[in-house]
Amino acid sequence: MAYALSKKKKRAVLLFILPGLCLLSMFMILPFLMSFGLSFTNQRLLSRYATEFIGWSNYERLFRDDLFFTGLKNNFVFALIVVPIQTVLALGMAMVVNKHLKGVKIFRTAYFMPTVTTMVVVSVVWTFMYNPQGLINNFMQAITFGNWETVDFLKNSQWAFPAIMLMSIWQGAGFQMLIFLAGLQEIPEILYEAATIDGANKWRKFWNITLPQLRNTTTFVLISTTILALRLFDQIKIMTNGGPNDSTYTVILHLYNSGFSKQRVGYASAITVVFFLIVLAISIVQRLILREEREV
């Protein structure tokens, strides 16, 4: 990046950044700064009385709030399980649909379909599938010749979270697949040809060409999946509302409940600030570990 831009170019760059920057400041940076300010007040959604400055009280309370930590723990468990599985699965799917086979477009569409469907719709459909009389129980009954004991997946504290994880992986993998697919198509064919001449088998080609070439893509996929996983909310709100027995409670659900349902806007702002710092820290660590290679 060391070369200087001409004045004209600089202006062009500025012009291109401007719309994005405007939107970001309006809808991300400004609200966040406001949250930061509100987190030191007792602001309520609605109140007869004026808002007061209450110092660090919201933060002190946050560190004594069991539900926040339950949510945080669940968020981490979710990320630790879903991110690796989803990434590997997405890569596998991308490799399959990258083959020049007949009908591969149908597969591509099929894999990508869940992603373009709204999470709310997906959640409602899967709620029916997880019902004791639903598709999944019936299917298990059929393949075990009736030996499967019906499970009420979403009302059972052992099953509810894994059930939601499975659905989330299925829903999200298509998007990552698309990114991997783009990455795969960027790898020059020459590399594989050279490797073939050198007598490398498929496995060696995968380890020594595909994976290293996908490094930047993988970094992006890992970080974005992690952030998405930590933001877990829609499917939880619709399918379990945090239950049973808090087994699917997440930080964002806690945030929503505190800020909207219980009207504690000040407290919810404190949650946002702390959670933002946690997510930021995770992203930085991830970035340091999986340092992206940049061509300049």
Added chain:
Amino acid sequence: MKKLFFLLLMVLTVTMVLSATVEIDLWFHSGRGAERNVLQDQVVRFNAMQDLVFVNAIQLPEGSYNEQVQAAALANDLPDLLDLDGPNMTNYAWANFIMPLDKYMSVELKNDLLPSIIKQGTYNGKIYALGTFDSGLAIWGNKAYLKKAGVRIPTSVDDAWTKEEFMDALAKLKALPEVDYPLDLMLIESGEWDTYGFSPIFQAFGADLINRETYMTADGVLNGPEAVEAGKWMRSLIEKGYVNRSPANDAALLDGTGALAWTGHWYYNNAKDALGDDLVLIPMPKLGDEDSKYGGQATGMGSWCWGITTNSDHPYAAWLFLRFILRPEEILLMSNANGAVPSRFSAVAMSDLYKEGGALELYVEQADKIAVERPVTPAYPVITLEFSRAIQEILNGTDVQKTLDRAVEEIDWDIEDNNGYPMD
């Protein structure tokens, strides 16, 4: 000079004519289709019958209606007139964004409204909200199944089933080959339904949602021994196989796989279509001791109602529309469409469903004798959220005492946080 005067006069007349029609915004939740159609029709007819007020009606989805209203209040973006779920009135009134309606109400109207409507709309001595209908909560039954199982069918509040009789009835109905789960608690829904539908169970057992003497704490009331007993009884319905924890729909009674449906007036029209003369309305059972706080038997009351916002520029125009839909004949149109209890005595008398001997007369008797209003306190949004959560968890089989303790803790925290919600 004369010319100028003439011109001025013209301008004045034109502006007066133009501004003669006052436009007001109205928000309502998009509930059941029949309700929506009646309201839309009322808006059209109201706009056509006079030139003073033009009502611009906007419907919002029900699921997050309360949140949307609150967000709009925060942004100073509320309409002139809006409908709200009865128990939220107190919070809205406390937060000062709906106004008292007393000054608009005639004595005649006040005396004609059902006491439950006044009760649910009154806070701090003033009436803030008025509904065109009240709700009714009881048990819909399949007469053929009840007869087949040899179960007595009670017809009035006083000869309702006792707890033992109720459990016995459930056991007998469960034994019928047609029946999968005898009782449907409408668990396909959650949220406000939990509080509306199941707090009467707690009240019948002698518990309550909050200490109604002070409205300062729920401790000892929502987590006392009576409450724990109520919670355990509810859970036992699932453990015994009487209630399906995860029904796929709300139609068990209608399709014949269930025998009883614990639900409100809104179920009537569909049930009547499905069961015809086999449909019977059964009073809420006597679950608790007769000498407990609510006499061992309770039902819900209160429904959606209307409030005028404090930031309305034309509150009187909003009142004119509200007064229009509160006419007995308009109330009747709504009541016939959704099966709800008409909110005025004069409308009740005209209603085929609710007059003496009508199919839904029992609701009026229940409202008169055993209806308990949901707590009238600005802390209600938190109370209902925590109670609903507790009910869902108890039905899932968590420790009842611990679950209720946590609900109490959250409710008390909220009240403390707001210094007990002082008025001024």
